[in-house]
Amino acid sequence: MGDKNVLRFTLNGRQVEVLAEPRELLVHVLREQLGQTGTHIGCETSHCGACTVDLNGESVKSCTVLGVQAEGAEIITVEGLAKDGKLHPVQEGFMQEHALQCGFCTPGIMVRAFRFLNENPDPSDEEIRLGVSGNLCRCTGYQNIVKAVRYAANKLKAARAQA
Amino acid sequence: MxxxxxxxxxxxxxxxxxxxxxxxxxxxxxxxxxxxxxxxxxxxxxxxxxxxxISEVAQLKELREADGLIRIGAAATETALLHSALLRGKCPLIGEAAAQIGDPQIRNRGTLGGNLAHGDPGNDHPSVMIALGASVIARGPAGERRLPMDGFYRGLYDTQLEPLELLTEIQVPTPPARSGAAYLKLKRKIGDFATAASAVQLSLGEGDTCARIGIALTNVAPMPLRLSGAEALLAGKRITAELIEQAAQIATGACDAADDFHGPSEYRAQMAGEMTRRALAGALERARRD
Structure with a gap:
C-alpha cells in the first residue's frame, strides 16, 4: 500500500522520470523530486493559484492534482516559459508593467496568463480579469497584472503579424 | 498537507x-x-x-443528443460544458451554471458527475439538474439504473448511489422551443459557494402560459431544494410580476440555511427569494425571445 511508482512525463519539453507515492501531489513531485521550485505552494487548498501549472494544455492547480495523474502528460511550469535566454512576452510584460511586488503569486499567474492568451489571444480587460480569476495576489491590486497581460497580448499579436 | x-x-x-x-x-x-x-x-x-x-475514460466524456435527450458523460469537465455548442444552443442553463463554478483552473478538472455525486449542498449543478428534470444513470454489479435528480439526495453528502455503483451519464430532456432559463447565484467572490442561488427552467405554451417549469435552490438547506409549491403556482398560468413575487416568497419560506460565514440564515433566505425573483424574470424574458 502506498508503494512508490515510477512516473514519467514531459516537463518543459524534457522527458523526466521520478519515483513517487500515489499520495504525493503534483506540486510536491515538481518541487521536491525535480527541484523545480518556481511553482509555489501558497494556500494548499486550491484557492490561491500560486501552484498553477500547465497540464496537457490546460491550467491546473498542482496542489489539487496527484503526481501519478501526470503519468504520460506534458507539463509546463514557469521554468519553461523563457526560451533561449529570452523572456516570454508574459514575463516581459510583468517586468515592464511592474505587475509584481513580493512576487510569490507571480509564477502561477504567469503560467496561467501564458495559457489564457493561447485560449483567448485578443482579450478585453474584463476577460483578462476573469481569465486570471483563479490566482490571488495580495500586493498589487491586480491593476498592473491586467496591464502586463495586455502588454503580452499586444506583443504576441505583433509577433503573429510578422510571422 | x-x-x-x-x-x-x-x-x-x-x-x-x-x-x-x-x-x-x-x-x-x-x-x-x-x-x-x-x-x-x-x-x-x-x-x-x-x-x-476515471478522468481519462473517453466514454465518460461524451456529450451528445439523441431522441430528445441531451446525454452528458459523467467525467465531462466544467470547461467542456462551457465550450459545448450543443449545450449553448439547446440547453444554455448548464453552461450558465458551469461558468459560475470555481475558477478557470478548477473548471478544467472538475466534472459534472463529480459535482452531482459528491452531495455537497454548495454544489451548483444539482439544483440546475432538478430544474431541468434531469436523471442520472448509475451502473453497478446489478446493471444499470436510472435515477431522477429530484429525490437523488438523501442528506448531506448522501445520495441514492450504492458503494459499488458508478454514475456514468446525465440525461437532460432537451427543452422545447420557447424555453428560457437562468441560474442566479449570489456569492462574495469568484470561486465561492453560493450564499444562495436559484435555478429556473421554463417553457411557454399557448397564449404565453407556462407549459412547464422547474425551480430549485442551491445551498440554503442540507440538500438542493425543489420548489414544487412555486412550480404549481406558476404552471399553466401567464407569469405576471405578482406571481413572480409570490414564488419568491415561497423560495424564502422554503429555506433551511445555516448561520455561517455566508451570512445569517434569515439573510440567506431573503437572498434565495431575490435570486428566484431575478431567475424567474430572466428565464421568462429569454423564453419569450426563444
Missing amino acids: IPASFEYHRARTIDEALELLAKYGEDAKILAGGQSLLPMMKLRLASPGHLVD
Whole structure:
C-alpha cells in the first residue's frame, strides 16, 4: 500500500522520470523530486493559484492534482516559459508593467496568463480579469497584472503579424 | 498537507472502473476531477484505501443528443460544458451554471458527475439538474439504473448511489422551443459557494402560459431544494410580476440555511427569494425571445 511508482512525463519539453507515492501531489513531485521550485505552494487548498501549472494544455492547480495523474502528460511550469535566454512576452510584460511586488503569486499567474492568451489571444480587460480569476495576489491590486497581460497580448499579436 | 496513503488505479474503460470498484468495495472512491475529493483527503476528512481514477475514460466524456435527450458523460469537465455548442444552443442553463463554478483552473478538472455525486449542498449543478428534470444513470454489479435528480439526495453528502455503483451519464430532456432559463447565484467572490442561488427552467405554451417549469435552490438547506409549491403556482398560468413575487416568497419560506460565514440564515433566505425573483424574470424574458 502506498508503494512508490515510477512516473514519467514531459516537463518543459524534457522527458523526466521520478519515483513517487500515489499520495504525493503534483506540486510536491515538481518541487521536491525535480527541484523545480518556481511553482509555489501558497494556500494548499486550491484557492490561491500560486501552484498553477500547465497540464496537457490546460491550467491546473498542482496542489489539487496527484503526481501519478501526470503519468504520460506534458507539463509546463514557469521554468519553461523563457526560451533561449529570452523572456516570454508574459514575463516581459510583468517586468515592464511592474505587475509584481513580493512576487510569490507571480509564477502561477504567469503560467496561467501564458495559457489564457493561447485560449483567448485578443482579450478585453474584463476577460483578462476573469481569465486570471483563479490566482490571488495580495500586493498589487491586480491593476498592473491586467496591464502586463495586455502588454503580452499586444506583443504576441505583433509577433503573429510578422510571422 | 498530503493525503493518507492509498493505492491509485487508473481506469481506461467503464467496465474497468466497475471491476476495480467491485474488487475494493467500500474502501474505494471514484476520482473524477478531484477538486472536492482531494481537498477532503488532504484534510483527512476522507481516507479511502483505493482511488479509481476515471478522468481519462473517453466514454465518460461524451456529450451528445439523441431522441430528445441531451446525454452528458459523467467525467465531462466544467470547461467542456462551457465550450459545448450543443449545450449553448439547446440547453444554455448548464453552461450558465458551469461558468459560475470555481475558477478557470478548477473548471478544467472538475466534472459534472463529480459535482452531482459528491452531495455537497454548495454544489451548483444539482439544483440546475432538478430544474431541468434531469436523471442520472448509475451502473453497478446489478446493471444499470436510472435515477431522477429530484429525490437523488438523501442528506448531506448522501445520495441514492450504492458503494459499488458508478454514475456514468446525465440525461437532460432537451427543452422545447420557447424555453428560457437562468441560474442566479449570489456569492462574495469568484470561486465561492453560493450564499444562495436559484435555478429556473421554463417553457411557454399557448397564449404565453407556462407549459412547464422547474425551480430549485442551491445551498440554503442540507440538500438542493425543489420548489414544487412555486412550480404549481406558476404552471399553466401567464407569469405576471405578482406571481413572480409570490414564488419568491415561497423560495424564502422554503429555506433551511445555516448561520455561517455566508451570512445569517434569515439573510440567506431573503437572498434565495431575490435570486428566484431575478431567475424567474430572466428565464421568462429569454423564453419569450426563444
